[in-house]
Each structure stands twice: as structure tokens, then as C-alpha cells.
Amino acid sequence: MMRQDIQFDKQGRLRHFLTTEGLSRQTLTEILDHAENFASVINKPVKKAPLLRGKTIANLFFEASTRTRTTFELAAKRLSADVININIQTSATKKGESLLDMLRNLEAMHCDMFIVRHMQSGAAHFIAEHVAPHISVINAGDGSHAHPTQAMLDMFTIRRHKPDFTSLRVAIIGDIMHSRVARSQIHALNILGVPDVRVIGPHTLIPPQAEQLGVHVFHQMEQGLRDVDVVIMLRLQRERMEGALLPSEDEYFRCYGLTPEKLALAREDAIVMHPGPINRGVEIDSAVADGPQSVILEQVTNGLAVRMAVMSLILGRGNTDSEVSP
Amino acid sequence: MSRILIANGHLIDPANDIDKTADLAIADGRILACGEIPADFHAEQTIDARDQIVCPGLIDLAARLREPGAEHKGSIASETRAAAAAGITTLCVPPDTDPIIDNPAVSELIHQKAEAAGFARVVTLGALTQQLNGEQLAEMVKLQQDGGCVGISNARRPVKNNLIMRRAMEYAASCGLTVFLHADDPGLSGQGCVHEGGISTRLGLPGIPESAETVAVARELMLIEQTGVRAHFCQISCAHSVQMIARAQHDGLPVSMDVAAHQLHLTDMDVGYFNSQCHLLPPLRSQRDRDALRNGLGNRNISAICSDHQPHDADAKLAPFAETEAGISALETLLPLSLRLVDDGVLSLSEMIATLTIEPARILGLPSGQLGVGGCADICIFDPLQHWTVEPEKFISNGKNSAFGGWELKGRVTHTMLNGRLVYPY
Numbered sequence: 001m002m003r004q005d006i007q008f009d010k011q012g013r014l015r016h017f018l019t020t021e022g023l024s025r026q027t028l029t030e031i032l033d034h035a036e037n038f039a040s041v042i043n044k045p046v047k048k049a050p051l052l053r054g055k056t057i058a059n060l061f062f063e064a065s066t067r068t069r070t071t072f073e074l075a076a077k078r079l080s081a082d083v084i085n086i087n088i089q090t091s092a093t094k095k096g097e098s099l100l101d102m103l104r105n106l107e108a109m110h111c112d113m114f115i116v117r118h119m120q121s122g123a124a125h126f127i128a129e130h131v132a133p134h135i136s137v138i139n140a141g142d143g144s145h146a147h148p149t150q151a152m153l154d155m156f157t158i159r160r161h162k163p164d165f166t167s168l169r170v171a172i173i174g175d176i177m178h179s180r181v182a183r184s185q186i187h188a189l190n191i192l193g194v195p196d197v198r199v200i201g202p203h204t205l206i207p208p209q210a211e212q213l214g215v216h217v218f219h220q221m222e223q224g225l226r227d228v229d230v231v232i233m234l235r236l237q238r239e240r241m242e243g244a245l246l247p248s249e250d251e252y253f254r255c256y257g258l259t260p261e262k263l264a265l266a267r268e269d270a271i272v273m274h275p276g277p278i279n280r281g282v283e284i285d286s287a288v289a290d291g292p293q294s295v296i297l298e299q300v301t302n303g304l305a306v307r308m309a310v311m312s313l314i315l316g317r318g319n320t321d322s323e324v325s326p
Numbered sequence: 327m328s329r330i331l332i333a334n335g336h337l338i339d340p341a342n343d344i345d346k347t348a349d350l351a352i353a354d355g356r357i358l359a360c361g362e363i364p365a366d367f368h369a370e371q372t373i374d375a376r377d378q379i380v381c382p383g384l385i386d387l388a389a390r391l392r393e394p395g396a397e398h399k400g401s402i403a404s405e406t407r408a409a410a411a412a413g414i415t416t417l418c419v420p421p422d423t424d425p426i427i428d429n430p431a432v433s434e435l436i437h438q439k440a441e442a443a444g445f446a447r448v449v450t451l452g453a454l455t456q457q458l459n460g461e462q463l464a465e466m467v468k469l470q471q472d473g474g475c476v477g478i479s480n481a482r483r484p485v486k487n488n489l490i491m492r493r494a495m496e497y498a499a500s501c502g503l504t505v506f507l508h509a510d511d512p513g514l515s516g517q518g519c520v521h522e523g524g525i526s527t528r529l530g531l532p533g534i535p536e537s538a539e540t541v542a543v544a545r546e547l548m549l550i551e552q553t554g555v556r557a558h559f560c561q562i563s564c565a566h567s568v569q570m571i572a573r574a575q576h577d578g579l580p581v582s583m584d585v586a587a588h589q590l591h592l593t594d595m596d597v598g599y600f601n602s603q604c605h606l607l608p609p610l611r612s613q614r615d616r617d618a619l620r621n622g623l624g625n626r627n628i629s630a631i632c633s634d635h636q637p638h639d640a641d642a643k644l645a646p647f648a649e650t651e652a653g654i655s656a657l658e659t660l661l662p663l664s665l666r667l668v669d670d671g672v673l674s675l676s677e678m679i680a681t682l683t684i685e686p687a688r689i690l691g692l693p694s695g696q697l698g699v700g701g702c703a704d705i706c707i708f709d710p711l712q713h714w715t716v717e718p719e720k721f722i723s724n725g726k727n728s729a730f731g732g733w734e735l736k737g738r739v740t741h742t743m744l745n746g747r748l749v750y751p752y
Contacts, residue, residue: 006599021528099646100644118646120646120647120648120649121530121531121600121646121647121648122529122531122599122600122646122647122648123646125599125600126600126645126646126647130644142530142646143530143531143646143648144530144531145529145530145531146530178530180530183528183530207526207527208522208523208524208526208527208535209523209524209527210527212524212527212528213527213528
């Protein structure tokens with residue numbers, strides 16, 4: 001388990017942000033508090049803060065993504081950093097050696113931070129293990145493993161509506177098996193003290209021994225949604241029909257689609273979340289997605305503040321191990 | 327140097343029920359005497375084996391030498407040289423070389439190269455199907471008679487359907503060949519790269535369920551019963567597999583099984599945060615499975631321990647976990663890891679040595695693995711108490727890929743003899 005330490009520098013400060021697993025409540029709360037400061041800045045006319053002036057941040061996206069990449073880019077620019085966007089065709093870097101070679105090249109360009117999205121679980125850990133000591137890595141999604149900044153913006157959104165995590169019931173619904181968002185959310189919710197984290201989905205989309213992650217498993221919405229404060233819907237990928245995981249989108253919607261009727265099982269003041277992009281009529285009814293309980297668009301806005309918070313926490317205070325702590 | 331005396335060693339030869347301090351005389355490559363040395367024997371060289379164990383040379387049921395086909399990872403010379411340093415005098419090579427051992431020429435080539443290198447005996451398993459394609463039977467008789475293959479196997483490649491497996495077993499039975507099986511249902515294992523369970527769930531990696539192995543074991547056992555072929559299950563990893571095969575043994579089926587040494591010490595938890603050195607096939611399984619494998623050894627349902635040696639170049643392990651190549655460079659840790667089982671109370675020292683000598687010899691149908699008078703002098707001498715720290719970068723094997731880096735192990739080979747000739751120290 002010593003590999004977990006990779007997220008921290010020698011002074012015990014966050015150096016990489018790869019997963020929410022194993023972090024302390026203090027670290028997560030610090031990120032949320034920090035984001036709260038940025039959230040108030042975002043709406044002011046002068047949008048730029050000079051915190052990361054002179055720093056270079058490279059967006060390394062091995063998997064296509066417009067939204068996540070854009071918010072990272074915007075967050076970096078708001079902090080006055082220089083940004084390089086690199087979209088890597090999947091076929092060009094099939095082998096680890098070329099991935100490492102590419103990292104060496106980027107290091108030679110004096111980057112300070114890599115924002116990495118990759119289709120393989122563990123890719124961000126792999127890169128963090130092999131980068132030069134002055135470089136930090138933020139995981140922007142690796143395979144089905146982790147998506148920690150998405151989870152933190154979700155925590156931020158929850159906290160704005162439900163300030164006390166220790167009294168909440170949260171249900172995550174859908175394809176937990178393949179969801180990096182769900183894994184990072186589950187760790188974060190447990191660390192922040194949520195006493196009842198639930199996952200709801202058919203057996204085929206719930207990973208084996210999910211209970212070990214710290215969740216209660218439900219296969220029926222009618223039972224799982226009862227009295228929850230937060231409802232988090234996950235996007236259903238089309239290819240799940242091909243692997244014999246589900247018969248059809250129709251049947252999925254009938255069982256697990258969030259309709260106003262099903263939402264009525266949750267608490268009256270429950271909020272509805274979705275990491276997006278949403279499939280209307282597959283996992284969520286439009287009446288719910290656009291309804292009064294939905295905070296889906298807020299999540300998008302909060303993504304900026306949370307990413308600014310993480311970047312500035314890591315880079316804004318100097319991250320190198322060579323620095324002597326005061 | 328044809329007359330050697332190994333003096334004062336602790337001789338352990340499970341096949342002949344020997345477990346005592348005694349001298350061993352070797353002449354012209356053969357064991358001349360054990361214990362009572364003839365008065366007229368004059369050794370040209372004496373090895374003082376005081377406080378050391380003297381046992382038959384170890385026999386490894388599964389080792390990839392990477393030649394032919396993947397010489398950037400290792401060669402017959404480099405890997406047999408590493409074997410000699412590990413006390414291993416016989417290595418069995420699966421047929422998934424490139425070219426594949428589906429014709430006698432490839433098998434002969436391997437034998438010749440091993441002989442030229444001179445460090446260890448290498449025996450081969452021939453392909454069960456041509457090109458290991460799982461469809462057309464390979465020429466088993468030619469592989470056996472002309473290529474000297476000691477058994478046949480489809481390695482980890484799938485056989486297309488049950489009918490072909492049935493026919494292959496029937497044909498092998500009529501040739502008197504043992505079929506070596508790697509129980510795996512390719513549909514169930516899919517793209518998996520770790521044990522399906524807590525670890526695959528936590529890391530978001532595709533899992534290989536226990537059923538990928540147990541379903542295949544169950545099906546294979548039914549076909550073994552029907553065809554009467556002698557079969558050996560290679561590198562079993564699951565508790566339920568051990569249970570099913572043990573029951574079949576009890577019912578009188580001619581089946582045996584082995585386990586890879588690392589499966590007896592590591593579990594899925596050791597994958598930690600994507601440690602690619604723990605990317606193995608079959609995958610490291612749960613603590614419960616590991617305990618069942620140890621029990622299976624203890625009550626002799628699992629009769630042999632192998633290394634499942636798979637040396638890799640450094641790049642093979644430098645990638646995100648699922649993109650790395652599976653396997654461990656395992657020759658040099660085989661004996662020390664097995665000795666650890668003695669300390670852990672799983673096996674007695676003599677039983678442990680049997681799992682590395684006479685038992686694999688029986689599975690392969692070889693006359694070696696014992697110190698009987700008149701037999702080939704393949705001998706391993708080791709210091710059972712010498713401590714050392716595993717430093718994979720110092721391995722003699724070309725493969726520096728080990729999951730045991732930093733482990734404190736006990737037991738170091740001091741001498742290895744092949745046909746009465748010292749092959750280690752070099």
C-alpha cells in the first residue's frame with residue numbers, strides 16, 4: 001500500500017491528484033473550502049487571478065473529451081497559467097515506451113503540470129510514477145478507475161445544498177461497474193462522513209464485492225431511493241447492450257430511469273445530479289433533468305471553481321521536493 | 327572431472343526415502359553410491375556440503391525461455407544459465423514459442439540449443455492443435471517420436487469447442503501422451519487482467535472471475551473421464567479447482583495438478599495501486615484461494631510447484647496496468663519461495679523437495695528427480711539458512727521482472743550438477 005504515498009510530496013502536501021481513495025477528510029475539505037473562494041471570484045468582472053503566472057500546464061487527453069478538457073483549460077487560464085492542449089490519437093501510443101517517450105518530450109518543454117485523461121485504468125498513476133520530480137499530475141479520468149475532480153465538484157455541489165455530510169443518504173444509480181465517477185464519489189462520500197452511501201443498478205452493472213467500497217447495494221429503485229437526500233444518476237453507454245449486460249435502453253429506463261414518480265420516493269428536498277452528458281429517456285426523464293430538484297447545470301459551473309482550487313493548491317504553493325519547508 | 331564426492335551433506339531424496347547426513351559418490355555422470363562409499367572410490371574433486379542440503383536437481387514444469395521468437399526477452403542460453411544458479415536441472419517448455427512447437431523441428435532446435443548451452447536439460451511440450459489454433463490436431467505421434475516431446479498442450483490458447491478437445495484427448499490417449507491443460511474459459515476471462523473481486527472493483531480493472539477457471543476445470547474433467555486420457559492441470563489458481571480435481575483424483579481419474587510458487591505467497595491485494603509486476607495469468611487470487619492452494623499441497627492433491635517463469639524486457643512492464651505483459655521472472659525465487667512453505671508449516675522439508683523433484687518427474691514421465699544408484703547425477707546443493715534480499719536487477723535471468731523485489735528470503739544454491747558435471751558455480 002506504500003504506492004498510495006505517491007499523491008503526496010515529502011512534506012506531506014498534495015503533489016498529484018490521482019484518486020480520492022485514501023485521502024483525509026481534511027484534504028478534501030481544504031479543496032472544497034478553497035473552491036468556495038474561487039466560486040465567488042468567478043462572477044466578478046476581473047476574472048483572472050495571478051496565482052499560477054509563469055506556470056505551464058499540459059492537457060494530455062488520450063481519450064476524446066470536450067467538456068472536461070475545456071473546464072481544465074479555462075480553470076488554468078483563470079489562474080494565469082499557460083496551457084498546452086495535446087490530443088493523442090489512441091493508435092499512436094499503444095505501447096508504454098512511446099507513452100514514456102512522449103512524457104520525456106513534454107518534460108523537456110518545462111511543463112509544471114499534466115492533466116491526464118486516458119482510457120486505461122491506472123494510467124494517471126503510471127504517469128505520476130514516471131514524471132520528473134517537478135511535475136504534478138492531475139487525473140482527469142482513467143478508464144473505469146477514478147475521476148477525482150469530477151467527484152470533488154459533486155461534493156462541492158452537494159455541500160452547497162446540504163452542508164452537513166454526516167446526516168446524508170446518497171444514492172448513485174446506474175453503471176457503477178464501468179464508472180470512474182462513481183468510484184471517486186463513493187470514496188469521497190465515505191471520507192466526508194456520509195453514513196449511508198447506496199448504489200442501485202442491475203447485478204450486471206454492480207461490480208463484485210461492491211460493499212467493500214463502503215456502499216449498500218440495491219437492485220430495485222423502489223427500495224434504494226427511499227428517503228435519500230441526494231440522487232446521482234450515471235450516464236449509460238450504448239456499448240453496454242453489446243456485452244450482454246443489458247437487453248435494451250427501453251428496459252433499462254423502465255427499471256432504472258429516473259422519472260418524477262420514482263423521484264417522489266426520495267426526500268422531498270432531495271437534489272438530482274448527473275455528471276453529464278445526459279441521455280434523456282435512457283437514464284433520466286426530461287421532466288426530472290429540467291425540474292426544480294435538478295442541480296445538473298450547477299455542477300458544470302462548479303467544475304471550474306473546483307479545478308481552480310485543485311490546481312492552485314498543488315501548484316500555487318510550490319510543489320517541489322527540493323524546497324525547504326518553512 | 328568424472329569422479330566427485332559430495333561429503334557430509336544432508337541428503338534428501340524423497341523418491342528413495344532418504345533423509346540423512348551422508349556422502350554421495352558420483353562417477354561418469356551417474357550416482358555411484360549413496361551413504362556407503364566403496365573403499366576403492368577415489369574422488370578427483372570433493373565438495374564439502376556440511377550444513378547444506380543435497381537433493382536431486384530441481385525440475386520446473388513450466389518455464390518460458392523466450393527462444394525461439396522473443397529473444398529480446400531471453401534466450402535458451404541465458405535462461406538455462408539462470409536455472410543452473412537456481413538449482414534447476416530440468417525445465418519444461420510450453421509449446422507457445424514462435425514458431426510454435428507443432429512440428430518436431432522446433433522441438434529439436436530447442437533441444438540442440440539447450441545442449442549447446444549445457445546448463446540444464448530442456449524438455450518440450452508439443453502443441454495439441456496445429457499453430458495452437460484450437461481447430462486441427464497437431465501431429466502428436468511425430469512430436470512425440472521425432473521431436474521428443476514429453477506431453478502435449480494448447481498452452482493458454484483456447485480450443486475451439488468441446489468436440490475438438492474431446493477428439494484431441496482421445497487421440498492423445500491412444501498415443502499414451504499426457505495432456506497439459508491450462509484451464510481457462512476465454513469467454514469468461516475476456517479482457518480481464520486481475521482477479522474479479524475486491525481488487526477489480528477498487529481499481530476499475532476488468533476482472534477474471536473464478537468461474538473462468540472452474541468452468542473449464544469442470545468441463546475438462548468430464549472429458550478426461552470420458553476419454554481416459556492422462557491429464558495434468560497447470561498452474562491452478564482457485565480453491566474450487568483444487569476441490570474438483572482432488573475429488574476426481576479420489577474417484578480414480580488419472581489427473582494431477584501443479585501450482586506456481588508465487589500463487590502460494592501473493593494475493594490480489596498485492597496488486598496495490600496498479601503494480602504491473604503483479605500482472606499475472608492466471609491472476610493472483612484471494613487469500614481464501616491462496617490458503618486452499620497451500621492446503622492442497624499439504625494434503626498432496628497438488629503434487630508439484632513450478633516457477634511459471636516468464637522473463638520480460640523492461641518495457642513490457644512499463645505501461646498502464648492492462649497494457650503490460652503478464653508474467654514474472656521466477657527461476658531464481660522458486661526454491662527460496664518453496665522453502666518458505668516449510669517455515670510456514672505447509673510442507674516438511676522432504677515433502678517440499680518432492681514437489682520440486684520426483685513429483686514433476688513423474689508428471690513428465692522422466693527417470694530423473696531422484697538420487698538412486700545408477701541414475702543421472704543431476705544434483706542441487708543449497709544452504710537452507712542463508713538469508714538474502716531479492717534484488718531483481720541482479721537476477722541472472724534476462725528477465726528482471728519480479729513481484730518479490732525487496733523480500734527477505736532464505737535458501738541459496740551453492741552447487742548445481744548436471745550429468746555429474748558442475749554447471750554452477752560457473
